[in-house]
Amino acid sequence: MQLYLVYFGASLLRVANDAWTAAALGLALYASAFLGEIWRGCIQAVPRAQWEAARALGLGYPSQLRFIILPQASRIALPPTVGFLVQLVKGTSLASIIGFTELTRAAAVVNNATFRPLMVYAAVAGLYFVLCWPLSLLSERLERRLERAGASTVSFQI
Secondary structure (H helix, E strand, C coil): CHHHHHHHHHHHCCCCCCHHHHHHHHHHHHHHHHHHHHHHHHHHHCCHHHHHHHHHCCCCHHHHHHHHHHHHHHHHHHHHHHHHHHHHHHHHHHHHHHCCCCHHHHHHHHHHHHCCHHHHHHHHHHHHHHHHHHHHHHHHHHHHHHHHHHHHHHHHHC
């Protein structure tokens, strides 16, 4: 629906709009709103005592965020952020509804020409896997690294 609104809404405002720009803008707006909510929730998940301790140390608000809150929130936010980004990569196939030829739409065109749906869509599934799997591996690696960093930080606080 958001892609429709961006694509056809721009023409109502008499702004020149092609499918690529509308898809990029629509997906960027969707991603920014969703990621904003993920990160807002993760920042709010940091215990209130951490905020109070940072304030007691005399840190200003930017320093509280930079040194105390965001490092803790990033450990919480990493899994849902990467999960959403993988979902967004797969969701780009929705851009075909406004006339943008992306991977899944191109597969439909090739399938109509070759009449080999199993081979064509298996190749598309493989390409999506090649795009998403390294992102998941990177996330897993970062989670392990942040877990080790969090464990060493906790041991120093005791």
